[in-house]
Amino acid sequence: MARSARTLVIALTAAVAGALGVFAGSVGADQPRMEAALSHLEAAERELEAATEDKGGHRAEALRLVRSAQKQVRQGIKFDRKH
Secondary structure, eight states: OOHHHHHHHHHHHHHHHHHHHHHHHHHHHTOHHHHHHHHHHHHHHHHHHHSOSOSTTHHHHHHHHHHHHHHHHHHHHHHHHHO
16 A cells, blocks of 8 residues: 555544544533433442342342432433433
8 A cells, every 4th residue: 555545544544533532422421410420320230239138128229229310310311412
């Protein structure tokens, strides 16, 4: 491949990668607080799943509530993006 063709391929690859990076960054960047809350809820879910089961049903209830909260946050994000 000629040098100018290689340069063009490299430039196009960099441009596409940059465009994809901007697009990917904008997906969650419009709602940073909601995205952060969702991230924290996902971390809480992982920790609860890793905890021992013998908690008198409280661990299971906490998992249910965390998953419900995740659903509500996702629905809130979706709602806000449509309105």
